[in-house]
Amino acid sequence: MTEQKANPVLAEYIRGNMIENRHRGAFCVVDQNGAIVGSAGDVNALIYPRSAIKSLQALALFQSGAVEKFNLNDQDLALACSSHLGEQFHVDGVLRFLEKIGATSADLECGAHAPMNKIARTALRATGAQPSALHNNCSGKHTGMLAVAKALGVSSVGYIERDHPVQVLVRECVERVLGVELTPDHCGRDGCSIPTWGAPLVSFAQAFAKMSSGSNDLPAIYANAGDRLFKAAATNAELVAGTGGFDTDAMNVFAGDLMLKVGAAGVFCGALRGRNLGFALKCDDGNMAAAHAIVAGLLSAIGGHPDAIQQVLATKTAQPEKNWRGFEVGQLQSATAIASYF
Amino acid sequence: MTEQKANPVLAEYIRGNMIENRHRGAFCVVDQNGAIVGSAGDVNALIYPRSAIKSLQALALFQSGAVEKFNLNDQDLALACSSHLGEQFHVDGVLRFLEKIGATSADLECGAHAPMNKIARTALRATGAQPSALHNNCSGKHTGMLAVAKALGVSSVGYIERDHPVQVLVRECVERVLGVELTPDHCGRDGCSIPTWGAPLVSFAQAFAKMSSGSNDLPAIYANAGDRLFKAAATNAELVAGTGGFDTDAMNVFAGDLMLKVGAAGVFCGALRGRNLGFALKCDDGNMAAAHAIVAGLLSAIGGHPDAIQQVLATKTAQPEKNWRGFEVGQLQSATAIASYF
Numbered sequence: 001m002t003e004q005k006a007n008p009v010l011a012e013y014i015r016g017n018m019i020e021n022r023h024r025g026a027f028c029v030v031d032q033n034g035a036i037v038g039s040a041g042d043v044n045a046l047i048y049p050r051s052a053i054k055s056l057q058a059l060a061l062f063q064s065g066a067v068e069k070f071n072l073n074d075q076d077l078a079l080a081c082s083s084h085l086g087e088q089f090h091v092d093g094v095l096r097f098l099e100k101i102g103a104t105s106a107d108l109e110c111g112a113h114a115p116m117n118k119i120a121r122t123a124l125r126a127t128g129a130q131p132s133a134l135h136n137n138c139s140g141k142h143t144g145m146l147a148v149a150k151a152l153g154v155s156s157v158g159y160i161e162r163d164h165p166v167q168v169l170v171r172e173c174v175e176r177v178l179g180v181e182l183t184p185d186h187c188g189r190d191g192c193s194i195p196t197w198g199a200p201l202v203s204f205a206q207a208f209a210k211m212s213s214g215s216n217d218l219p220a221i222y223a224n225a226g227d228r229l230f231k232a233a234a235t236n237a238e239l240v241a242g243t244g245g246f247d248t249d250a251m252n253v254f255a256g257d258l259m260l261k262v263g264a265a266g267v268f269c270g271a272l273r274g275r276n277l278g279f280a281l282k283c284d285d286g287n288m289a290a291a292h293a294i295v296a297g298l299l300s301a302i303g304g305h306p307d308a309i310q311q312v313l314a315t316k317t318a319q320p321e322k323n324w325r326g327f328e329v330g331q332l333q334s335a336t337a338i339a340s341y342f
Numbered sequence: 343m344t345e346q347k348a349n350p351v352l353a354e355y356i357r358g359n360m361i362e363n364r365h366r367g368a369f370c371v372v373d374q375n376g377a378i379v380g381s382a383g384d385v386n387a388l389i390y391p392r393s394a395i396k397s398l399q400a401l402a403l404f405q406s407g408a409v410e411k412f413n414l415n416d417q418d419l420a421l422a423c424s425s426h427l428g429e430q431f432h433v434d435g436v437l438r439f440l441e442k443i444g445a446t447s448a449d450l451e452c453g454a455h456a457p458m459n460k461i462a463r464t465a466l467r468a469t470g471a472q473p474s475a476l477h478n479n480c481s482g483k484h485t486g487m488l489a490v491a492k493a494l495g496v497s498s499v500g501y502i503e504r505d506h507p508v509q510v511l512v513r514e515c516v517e518r519v520l521g522v523e524l525t526p527d528h529c530g531r532d533g534c535s536i537p538t539w540g541a542p543l544v545s546f547a548q549a550f551a552k553m554s555s556g557s558n559d560l561p562a563i564y565a566n567a568g569d570r571l572f573k574a575a576a577t578n579a580e581l582v583a584g585t586g587g588f589d590t591d592a593m594n595v596f597a598g599d600l601m602l603k604v605g606a607a608g609v610f611c612g613a614l615r616g617r618n619l620g621f622a623l624k625c626d627d628g629n630m631a632a633a634h635a636i637v638a639g640l641l642s643a644i645g646g647h648p649d650a651i652q653q654v655l656a657t658k659t660a661q662p663e664k665n666w667r668g669f670e671v672g673q674l675q676s677a678t679a680i681a682s683y684f
Binding site: 006013015016017018020021022023024046047048109110111112113136185186187188189190191192193196198265266284285286287290323324325326327329330 | 348355357358359360362363364365366388389390451452453454455478527528529530531532533534535538540607608626627628629632665666667668669671672
């Protein structure tokens, strides 16, 4: 039987005095020239980036002229890059964004789900109202895609389909910044129904470094857009995730210097803006809690942060778990080996 | 860096035309003599069996004399082996079991959590009542442990601790049927607060074969108890899990011939009773949905079942997933390679 070489263990769940679960994966950290600074596992293997590249997809807002046409501000751009928790301020922000572009929630094709923030979910349930597309964590991105359709002067109907002019442009933008051709041979449908395209993990890390650094490899419009999108997201972290969200807390600790974005099934992409470092990781089994521990361990291993930041990262690399009685029974932690890959 | 040899991929999540997530693990199928019939990965590595061995822990009900003393019936024994979904008939059954042994729900030390069955959870929430220890999926096992304390004539207070006479006896029973010494060097606390002891995966498979076959390796009391416990569980599958539960549905398809028990963090143990085959599996990353697919693939690969059973197993080896809009976006499936390990 042929079996591809396994990626290394990047996170472990310890119960009592034994490892109970192991989470393998790959990560890659690159500098502004795209050179690998640290990596583990097969970084050339194709992954689906899922929601981790909403900021790359948002380049279409610049390319189409939507940013100028609708005078989009940093809050709009942060929402376009978000996987939000469905809190009231997210819903209000998306409604303002929709109004600005002359669209309504009925135009959103992302589907409805309950708010991911528990307080918001309980509050909505108490009103007896059903969750709507506005509560979908991707409603900001979808509003951005409606803006692209408007700027292109095309009907937005079916904008989630890969052959619609909106997705064609989004794909072109992502290809340009990745430097990789995206093909239907490696394509799936995302949770919010738009296409997700497979590409090498290393290419996503490189794209984030380019977006952060305004690389000469990119046309000026992309470089400027990258800088603006990352700044908008990193300084409006509550809009990108929400209250108590992992990305929000991490970006706030870095006070604008970190662009961090989670993607479903154990993906993270990000950049340390001041140092023009880009990174990407994929937990092989798709476990999100493990991906959280790994990205915290990864940021910690990159090092060079103020002590206050290192201390916060240390609290996120190990996540103790309590049982129903409140006994601490174990903890999920990033593998100490991560530091050895640099 | 030393890296232990990776276990093989036993389940995959396919999105579009690419594998998105990979779930590695180990499994072992043995005959009544303990000889390996099929296996994958490191079957000698220690795992925590978690709730998959409630039936082995329930041997203490026989060893202590509790079964005779309280005239326990098959429903009581099935509940002692259960990880139930907290439906009303489970709560009623546990209350009857508690009354029979002269205990109350206040004696249970498992902690409270909401019913795992959604309809039961919603119904309880609608009454405004808080979840109690009775709804804890382990309340049947804990009631059995209270019965052991009563039969031993000791106070049940603190029966969840590893040095309490109840847990000492439970550990002795499990050691006897495993043929493995359980030591505090490989021990953790389970979700319901009792100890979980690490032992080789192969030993759990062998124990299930012994329990099923009434092996000569076991004292008569264990062999008889094993047969009675497995029959009680396999023919009262609704009590062992609940409505729509994976174990319940699988055992019902096999009409009493399959003893199957899930454990947290991706564990399954079981036996094909008519063929005296025992099996055990552990998904390395602890993913439960993957473990479901793997055990279905494993049962299918063992083969020799009527066509009707094979057809049902086929529906469980591949689990299609729909997104918020109802589009089928991918599926979790057992690796076709499983058949090659036999």
